[in-house]
Amino acid sequence: MDLVFPHLFVPWFRSVAPHIHAHRGKTFVVGLSGELIAAGKLENFVQDLALMHAMGIKVVLAHGFRPQLEEQLRAKGQVSHFSHGMRITDPIALDCAQEAAGQLRYEIEAAFSLGLPNTPMAGASISLMSGNFVTARPVGIVDGVDFMHTGLVRKIDAVAIRRAIDTGALVMISPFGFSHTGEAFNLSMEDVATSAAIALQADKLIFVTEVRGILQGIVQEPQRAAELEAGQHDPDVEIDQELALADAKRLLAALPNPLQPTDTAYYLQHAVKASEGGVERVHILPFKVDGALLMEVFTHDGVGTMIVDEKLESLREATPDDVGGILQLIEPFEQDGTLVKRSRTEIERDVGLYTVIEHDGVIFGCAALYPFPEAHTAEMAALTISPSVQGQGDGERILKRIEQRARAMGLQTLFVLTTRTMHWFIKRGFALVDPDWLPEARKRSYKWDRRSQVLVKHLK
Structure with a gap:
């Protein structure tokens, strides 16, 4: 071992201690995009969640499956159909969504079950729970378009989720909901995560996504959003590390309606909804940065954009x-x-x-x-x-x-x-x-x- 390592580790560990104390016992809802899993980053992400859990944070994980659903549709010779920024879920797409969700649930459960020595998962022993926590309703027919099995969250069973996380379990919610008649609906991860965070009055809602955050240029010139969003993957383009809710609402009002998850307004609309619903902090993080979750939670500046009701400093x-x-x-x-x-x-x-x-x-x-x-x-x-x-x-x-x-x-x-x-x-x-x-x-x-x-x- 490099002899200088302890001299770096000890000051660093002391510097994160205030964050560990501040977050112990708090409830975080984490929205995981399916793109992270498709990129092969699930194992490291699960390790980071396990570390947060070990530090006393109560975690609810809502996962998405957009790329996995697309893969299932292609395998069946089908193509996706969208309108108003939402997927139209016909019976074939619903079957594909259920298959994709089942496969991802298996992969996530397997990742949480790893316990190899000399890894962050050694001795973790995390109980992962899932269930029918989401009641859904149909989107219905909008402007003549029938969205069929595409739904929206009607209700989150916050009591059951709270009971589970209070026992030390980590709760996982898939983007599926069922109506009172037993009909299944395909939901968006963002809708599920936002609704869960509001229902639980979570301390944080964290989206781990394919975007880096809210770009500074868009905040200053929202009319150039489409042009500036091309800089999402340019490390020289800075992001806003902290955005007040009032500023986020003004920006959202100036942006065009989002058509895809890489549009600035896509995650921003959910962040604003969660903040107005009583969630104290909403974070938008890039999954491409290894350890983004830990850096955002346990360092002063983090790596993404945080939306708050007022400036935190x-x-x-x-x-x-x-x-x-x-x-x-x-x-x-x-x-x-x-x-x-x-x-x-x-x-x-x-x-x-x-x-x-x-x-x-x-x-x-x-x-x-x-x-x-x-x-x-x-x-x-x-x-x-x-x-x-x-x-x-x-x-x-x-x-x-x-x-x-x-x-x-x-x-x-x-x-x-x-x-x-x-x-x-x-x-x-x-x-x-x-x-x-x-x-x-x-x-x-x-x-x-x-x-x-x-x-x-x-x-x-």
């Missing part, structure tokens, strides 16, 4: 509930000597002096403001940004908020003590001064053995 003053997050954030910097060690008691006492940046419930940055009103100055201490998000401007955002707080107190200057980041502060208007400049109360606690540099900024 907030800059605010700390509360007592943030003490644990602040301690976890600053501990590595205390251990390497960048910061002076602070006890939990100190932080609990001073928590009202802290400003924090949080994203989706996880604290990624903080700083404290200690005023010395008799000297018309204040100290900014413990400025810390998580290594996973450094370089994105969060440090400057916290600094500006601290400056605003100091000005509101009527203070004239702001000072910091640092041993390693002098140049960062100088670039932002601080000037180096002698430690004797410090207010008398702060000078008495100055640690001369650390030889910290003192920098001051005049507040305008």
Whole structure:
């Protein structure tokens, strides 16, 4: 083994720990496109689901089978028929859909049953449950077109699903539903996954699809959607990592009705429906990125687009509930000597002096403001940004908020003590001064053995 590996692994594992704590016990509905399975990526995807399950996340899996159904139809010499962006399911297509769904169910169950040593599935022992959780209704006749056995979700048996996942099982839902008369209907995976997420009031709905997410250019120029969507597979074309629900609705209203799953509006319409139905987070991820599911759930920025009812990142003053997050954030910097060690008691006492940046419930940055009103100055201490998000401007955002707080107190200057980041502060208007400049109360606690540099900024 490369000797440097532990030094990379330990900081990385610590960096994902806040996400593990935040997601434990939460319910995620994952919509899996059949294209992922057709591309031969099922085994790795199942391993990632198993890891999420092992970390205490309750998982409901809804799978699609578009390419598998197409293959069955071709084998029978049949062609697909679509209208209004939906498949017309005649009796032959229904038989093919049932065959495709049965084959996929077998493949998925087999993948979850793997337990080879030295693989992520070793010792997983996951119970996979499925059943008649979906009640369907026919699409019927639309504009003179009879959709026959194509259906829409009427109801999801959320009670039965919740009972199953609460026992530790992973629930799988196929894109089939049955009416009260026992008639079978072919459904879309996206409709099933969205309806299940709303019925369960899931914490996340995650679509793992053939698209990368919502392209930034489309958000800015929706009228050029058809042209810009050609860049879906161009890694140089950036995606929107986070889209507010209000912006998603405006974009959806400006886009043409989707005709195929690669159209931007196709997954966006389901994301908007789920968000309006009470699902907190909806994600659109590319299956072509290995480990996309884990990266989206356990890293700050993820790899796809997340649609939320409001922006998740907030800059605010700390509360007592943030003490644990602040301690976890600053501990590595205390251990390497960048910061002076602070006890939990100190932080609990001073928590009202802290400003924090949080994203989706996880604290990624903080700083404290200690005023010395008799000297018309204040100290900014413990400025810390998580290594996973450094370089994105969060440090400057916290600094500006601290400056605003100091000005509101009527203070004239702001000072910091640092041993390693002098140049960062100088670039932002601080000037180096002698430690004797410090207010008398702060000078008495100055640690001369650390030889910290003192920098001051005049507040305008």
